[in-house]
Amino acid sequence: MKQVKFLHTADLHLDSPMVGLRHLPKAIFHRLQESTFTALKNITDAAIKHEVDFVVIAGDLFDGEDRSIRAQAVLRNEMGRLADKGIKVYAIHGNHDHLGAKSVTIDFPDNVHFFSDQVEKADFRKNDGTLVHLYGFSYPERHVMERWIERYKKVDGADFHVGLLHGHFEGVSEHGKYAPFRLTDLIDKDFDYWALGHIHKKAVLSQLPYVVYPGNPQGRNRKELGEKGAYIVNLSETGPEVSFFDTADVIWDEAIIDGQDLLSFNALYEKCLDAIDGKRREGNGVLLDIRIEGVNSGLSDVIGKIASGELLELLQDTEKDEDSFVWVHRLKFTEDIAVDRAGLIKQSDFYEELFSTIEQYDDLWNSLSPLFQHSQARRHLGMLSEQEKEELVEDAERILLQMLLKN
Structure with a gap:
């Protein structure tokens, strides 16, 4: 029976700078800095353990256009480990590591095939004769807005056909289109x-065929929660x-605590x-984001300990x-002020x-535009999702009402 086994990964973002996290303790920040490399090693380990025939990487191997020499060297070493096991690798470049970037590059082992800046076909043949056609292209420049999917053409003659595409699923994602x-x-x-690659949240869009x-x-920030x-x-x-398997070394997570029945600081601390403990792995x-909701506004001493x-x-x-570790990197709370509209x-x-x-x-954008236009602040900001915009307006309403009703 003809069959083939491979590993599918994408968006490695090797050597991501983990912007805005230098306030973390030195050991934790270093662990986070190394986490993209650790995830890559875990991917290589899994490919070897499962004895896959090949690996596909669907874009954004590197975090930036400069493709740091260290990131390239680590990737080359891991590709060398796969080469030693006879495992081939097929990769495309995405918008973050596009081919138009002017950076110093190093050579990779012969088992790695990088697709060119045009949609092309690459062949993989097993020892038993099973033939796979793989199709893909690397971004020639950062902003590829055209519908390149129209350039993919199936070539008959193979037992299996696999498409690699770093792109935007229309109508669903808010990621770069x-x-x-x-x-x-x-x-x-x-x-x-x-x-597929480009979206940083796992999703199976179809099962016939599988579109994944x-x-x-x-994960690199608090928006990239959960298992990776x-x-x-x-x-x-x-x-x-x-079948999905975990690769992340450091996981971003969140916990919501109901603060309405709290009677003391000790009770809150225990919660x-x-x-x-419930999030420890x-x-x-x-890295944990805790939100305490509905703290009794009469518990001024408790609120003071949180706010301080x-x-x-x-x-x-x-x-x-x-x-x-489970490091609480952010702690937010809301007061329970009954509002009879x-x-x-x-x-x-x-x-x-x-x-x-x-x-x-x-008109949220105009309100926030001074922040996004600030030369330093905008480096640490991403575009807001619709949910985040709604949460900002809700937070603003809650704070305003708290101030008005207290006075």
Whole structure:
């Protein structure tokens, strides 16, 4: 029976600078700095363990156009490990590491095939004669906005056909809209598997054929939450099978604590410790975002300890030397101030106008533009999702009402 096994990964972003995280303890920040390389090693280990026939990397191997020499050297060494096991690698460059970048490059082992700046076909043949056609292209420049999917053409004669594409799934993702495609575009090509890249959250868009975003193998900020990894893919005459495996060394996570029934600081502290223990993963580090919702506004002493940062320091104190650490990098809270909108509106026309303005508010960009235009601040900012915009407006409303009702 004809069959082939391969590993699908994407968006390695090797040597990502982990912007804005230098406030972390030295050991944890160093661990995070090394995490993209650790994830790559985990990918190589998995490819060898599962005895795959080849590996596909669907773009953004490097984090930036400069492709640091260290990142290239680490990648070359891992590719060398695969070469020693007779495992081939097929890779495309994406918008972050496009071919137009002017950077010093080093050579890679012969087992690695990088696709050119035009859609092309590469062949993989097993010892038993099984033939796979792989199709893909590397970004010639950073901003590839055209529908390159239309340039993919199936070439008959192979047992299996695998497409590599670093691009934007139209109508769903808010990520950079490069090389856009519709799901029907991919299905109509009649390939057996589509190895996608560019979106940093794993997603299976289709199972007939499999159309898969593996996500990035290592989260780099609090937006890239949860498990990160890659896929092992089996294609055979009886049908495809895919299985996900974890690769991240440091995981970003969040916990929400119900603060409405808290009666003391000690009770809150114990709840936070329980949340931390619930997120601990053996062998992994965790960067945790804790949100305490609905703290009784009458507990001024508790609120003071949170607002001053004392609770955060207490939670961090025992974690900095842990190998399987859970480091609380952000602690937010909201007060439980009951808001009777109808009653407030009856009380004053001001509140009716306030709530109406909030509900119709759609000028968030102009409000935030000084921040995004600041030469230093914009380096650390990404575009806001619709959910994040809604959360900002909700936070602003809550803070404003707290101030008004307290006064």
